[in-house]
Amino acid sequence: MLKQINITLNGVERSVEIDERESLLEVLRDKLYMTSVKHGCGVGECGACAVLIDGVAIDSCIYLATWADGKEIRTVEGFEQDGELNAMQEAFVEEGAVQCGFCIPGFLVSATELKETNKSYTRDEVRKALSGHLCRCTGYQKIVEATEKGLEKE
Amino acid sequence: MSFKCVNQRVIRKDIVAKVTGRARYTADRTEREMLYGALVRSKVAHGYVKSIDTSKAEQLPGVIKVVTYDDLKAIKFPTCGHPHSVIVEKRDIADKTVFTNHVRHFGDEIAGVVAVDSYTARKAAELVEVEYEKLPVYLESEEALQEGAKEIHDGSKNIVKEDEYELGSDVEPIFESADYVLEEDYDISPVKHCHLENQIAYAYQDAEQRIVVVSATQIPHIVRRILSQAFELPYSKFRIIKPYVGGGFGNKQDVVVEPQVVALSLAVGGKPVLIEYSREEQMVATRTRHAVKISLKSGFNKDGEILAQKAVIVSNGGGYAAHGHAITETMAGNFMQTYMSIKNFKSEQITTYTNLPVAGAMRAYGVPQISFAVESHLDSIAGMLQLDPAALRDINMTEDDLNNEFTGVDYSIKGLKEAIERGKERISWNEKQKAYQGQIGEKRKGVGMACFTFDSGTWPYYPELAGANITMNQDGHLYMHLGAVEIGQGSDTVFCQMAAETTGVSYDNVHINSLTDTDYSPFDTGAYGTRQTYITGQAVVKAAEIIYGKILEKAANLLDVGSEKLDVADDYVIDKASKRQLMSLADLALNTYYNEESGEVITCSVSNQVKSNSINTGVCFTEVEVDITTGKVDILDIFNIHDCGTVINPDTAEGQVHGGISMGIGYALMETMLFNKDGLPLNDNLLDYKLPTTLDHPDLGADFVETYSETGPFGAKGLSEPTTVPTAPAIRNAILNATGVKVNSLPMNPQCLFENFKDAGLI
Amino acid sequence: MFDISNYREALSVKDAMTYLKEDPSSMVIAGGTDVLIKVREGKLAGSSLVGIHKIDDLKGICKDANGDIHIGSLVCFTQLEEDEIIKENVDYLGKAGGTMGGPQLRNIATIGGNVCNGVTSADSGSMLVCLNANLKLSSIDGERIMPISDFYMGPGKVDLRAGELLTDIIIMKEDYEGFTGKYIKFSQRRAMDIATIGCSVMLKQKGGVITDFRLGYGVAAPTPVRCPVAEAFAVGKKATEENAKAIGEKALEDVMPRDSWRGSKAFRQQLIKELARKAIEELAGLRGGQDA
C-alpha cells in the first residue's frame, strides 16, 4: 500500500514514500529521521509523539501518515531559528524544566502552539493546554512555570 | 560554607540537547541492517507450555528466525541490579531463563521472533501457537502460602525468604502493660514506574566478535555482569552502551530486555536485533512496586509515648525473585529508623512468590510502603489520644546520636526537626489542624504531614564502589569519564559542578558525555539507591583533587613559585594571597602536554570504596479538600522539606522533589495495577493506569534544610528516591483530619473513599 | 504500522458513500482515535477503511433559518468548544466535549466518531441525548434522519447500516432555546480519562420553579440514557437543595449501572444521585460559587 506524499517539514518541502498503514510517527522517525518525536505509548495517551500539523498539536502515533499529504508539519528539530532556541525552548532551559527529557519535545510542541496564539493564559489554562502530555519526572511544576515564562517572552 | 559552583543553579549539562531533540535515546540510534525482535508472551498467569507451533510464524514473509525455550540452554540468572557479592549466600537468586516453558505470570517470555521490521516481528509473534497446561493462579501472598499450593519455583514453598528481628526488649509484655494498644492493617496495591521511555535495547556482535548491547538501563556495568552469567561468557565479551535514557525509577535497574536481544542476535549470527517493549508489555513484563500487607501494633501511654511497636510485613514478590527479599528487608530496616525513642521493636517479614508480574525496585525501595503504615499509624494514635500529630511525632523522636541497630548506621535527625517546624509554619499547622476537626458538609478540608528517614547509598548492605577518570585537555578544560549513570536525575550536572568546585575550572569547561560505555567508563554500579551524588560524588572529588594537585604542581614548575602560594579560580592559576591571575589553565595544559622534555598527559583515574552512609530526612505537609459525596480528593497545597545535606544544585534538587511528590500523589490517590482472577491485566495502558496529569495536582513545593554531611561530597547526602516517600501518608492523614475517617489502603481513590465513608456512616 | 487491509481516501461525501457501497465490509475512519486503537489492539485488525478526514463539507457548524443548529460529523472537539454558534446557544455541549481526553486528542477526535463509536462513556453522548439531537445518515441509496436515542442500540452498537455515513447532527431550536445546561464528568483524573459517570442536566426555570428539565447519563446504562421518571418528577418543583437531592435520588429509577473494575454499581449509583444534585444546584444558582 505504498504512496508518495508531499509535506512541508520544518519549512522544507519533502516528498516521501509511505505505506498507507503507517502512522505519521513512524514516517517522521524512521524515514525522515525526526527523532525528537518520541514513542511512549502508540495510542494517544502520553503526548510524547505530538507534532504541529498546520500549526495544531496532534499526537502523531494515531495519525495516518497519508493524512499529512499537503500539510505543514513542524517538530522540535525545526524550532530553532538561525541557531537560536525558540522562546519556549529558551524558557525550558532557563527554568530547568527538563529531567529525562523524553516527554519534553511533546510539551514544547504544545507550548509553542500556545505561544503562537499570541494570547495570554492563566496558570490553570496553561495546565489545561498541557494536559495531554504525561511526564513522570518533573511533576510538571517547572514545565508549567517555563511555559508561562515562554509566553511572556518577546 | 560558601561555594562557587556547588550549591548554585547552574544549567543542566544535557538540557539543550533535550530541548532541541538532539539527545539520542536508544530508539533514536540505529545500525545498518537492523533487525527487529518481538516476544511471544504467556497469555496465562501460571502454567506449562504443552506445545508450541512456530510454523505459521516462520512462514510469514520477512521472518528470519523464531527462537523458543527449546533452542536455548536453560541457564538460570538473577535479574536484579545489585552489586555482585563474593559472599555466595549474599548473591541474588538466579531463577530466570531467557525463555521458559514454565510461565509464572502473564507476559512471561516463551519465545522470540526476529524479522526485517517490527511490524512483521510482532505479527509473527502472534502467529506462534501455544497450548498451555494451566496451573493454579495465586495473586495474593496468602493464597500462594496455603498448604499444598503448587510451587511457582520448585522447592521454594512460594517463599523467597522470611526472617525477623527484635530491638530492645520483648514487645509482648510491653503491649500487656501499656495504657493503650492499637493494631492496624494496611493494604497497599502494586504500582508501576511509568517512565515515558519503555524498555528498549539492541545487540550485535562487533568485528572482534564481542557482543555490544545498547540499552536504556540504569546499570550498564551490572548488565554486563548479568549477561556474562546468563550466557556463561566472560564479562569482557560484552560491551554495554547506555545512551540518553527516558527515565527509570528503578525499573531499569533490572536486566530484562538485554538477555533477550543478545539471545536473538546470537541466533541470527550476531546481526543487530532491536526489541522495544510496547507500553502494554512494559506494564506486565518488567517490574512493579511490591503489593504489601503490613500489620502494625503499638503500645503507648496516655501522653503519647510509644513504648513498643511490632510490624508484620508480607510482600508480594510476583513470579520471579528479582530483588529477592532485599526490598522487604529494607522496609524492616527503615521501620524504626525515624522514631528511635520508641526503643523496643519487633519485625517479622516475608517475601512471597505469586503469579503477579515481578516486583522489584521502584523509587525508594520498600520505604513508601512501610512509611505509609508507620506514618498513618502515628496519626491514628494521635487521634485516639486527641493529640496533635506533630506533637506526637516530636515526643517519639530523639534528635541526636542515633544508631540504627538493624543496619548499624549512625545518624541524626536534627535537620528533620527543623524541617517540621518550618513546614508547620508554612502551612499554618497549629491553626488549621484544630480548626478542621469535626467539620460537616459536602466538602471538608484537612491538613496532614508525614516524615521519613532514608539511606544515601546501600552501605552497609553492600560496600559501595565507584570509579572516576578525569583528564585535563590541552585547552585547560576537563573531561570526565564516570560509570555513574545519567537517567534524567541530573547526576552528570552535579558531578561537573563538583569537579569545577574542586579544581577551579569553570563549570562550562567541565565536560561529560551522557553516554555510558563499559569499554570506556570506569566501574560504577549505577543509578539506584539514592547513591550517585553521595557515592560517585566522593570519587569525583577525589579525582578532581588529584587534578587540582597536578595543576598546582605544573604551575609551580612553570612559574617557578611554591605551589602552596597558588590556587586556581575561573580557569586561571592565581596567586593565593593577591588573587592575581598568573597563567591560564589553557596555557598551563598546552605547556604540560607538549613540553619537549617532560610532556605529560594531565589525567587521573581513581577508585573509591565507600563504607559509610549519611541518612537523609524530610517531611511532607499537605492540605486537602475532600468531597464526601463523591470520594474525590483535591489537593490544595503540598510541599516537602528535605534535609539532604548541602544541595548541590537547587534546580535539579527541586525537580527531584516535584517529581517525587507527583509520583506520591499518584500512589496516594489513583495508581494501582488491576488484574482479573486469572491474573490477566485489566489496566495495562496509560489511559486506565492513572498517573497524574497537569490537572491532577496543584503547584508543588520544595524546600531544604541544609545540614552538612561529614562524609558526603561538599556536605551532600542523597535525595532523589525519598522525595516520594511521605506523600501518601501525608495525604491519608489530611483526609483523616478532614473527615475523621482512617483509610488504611492504597490507592485512596474515589471508589475506596466511598466505601470507607459509607462504612463510617458519612454517606 | 497498523494492520489495515485497505485504505481509500474519500474527498467528498459522495466518494465516501460510493466507496462504502463498493466494499460493504469497509468502515469509516474519521479522526481515527477509536478505530486505530482498535486496529492496534486486534479488535479491528485487517479492516478495510474509508477515510473521510479530508471532507471539508463535514466540518461546518451552522444555524439554519429555523434556528436549528447543524453540526458536521467531522467537527472536532476543539472546534466545537470554540465555535461561536455553540458558545452562544449550547455552550454546555462544547464544554462537555472539552472534558474529552487531552488537547491533542480534541484537535482530531470528531463528534461523529464519538457518536458512531456507540459507547456509553462518550462524553458528548448524554448531552446529545438530552438535546434530542437528530442524526442525518446518508448513503448512495438515500438519506434518513433519526433521533440519537434510537440510534444507540447497545454497548458499542449503533443503528448505522452498511454503506451509511453520518453527515450531520441536528439540534432543533426548541431543544435548546431557553435552557441552561451543565455536564459533569466524574473521572479519576481531570484529563485523559474515561468517565466513571457522565451527567448532563438541562433546565429551565421561572420564578424559582423548574419549568422544563432534562437529565441524561453516560455509563449509567449500556448506552447514554435519559431519565424520564426523574424528569417528570422535577418539572413543577421549586429549585431548592432538597428538591435537587430528591431529583438525584429519583434518577436511580431510570438507570441500571453495573459493577466493573472501573467502579462498583453502588459507587456509580452514588455518583448518579450526587452529580445530578450538584448540576441542578449549580444551574439553579444554589452553590454560591462552590465548584460542583
Ligand SMILES: Cc1cc2nc3c(=O)[nH]c(=O)nc-3n(C[C@H](O)[C@H](O)[C@H](O)COP(=O)(O)OP(=O)(O)OC[C@H]3O[C@@H](n4cnc5c(N)ncnc54)[C@H](O)[C@@H]3O)c2cc1C
Ligand atoms: C487517549 C484517548 C482518550 C480518549 N478519551 C476520551 C474521552 O475522554 N471521552 C470520550 O468520549 N472519548 C474518548 N476517547 C475516544 C475517542 O477519542 C472518541 O470517541 C472520538 O470522538 C472518536 O472520534 P474519531 O473521529 O476519532 O472516530 P474514529 O475512530 O474515526 O471512528 C469511531 C467510530 O465511528 C465510526 N465513524 C466515525 N465517523 C463516522 C461517520 N461520519 N459516519 C459513520 N461512521 C463514522 C467509525 O467507523 C468508528 O466505528 C479517547 C480516545 C483515546 C485514544
Ligand code: FES
Ligand atoms: S506515543 Fe503518541 S501519544 Fe503516546
Ligand code: FES
Ligand atoms: S522529563 Fe522525564 S518524562 Fe518528563
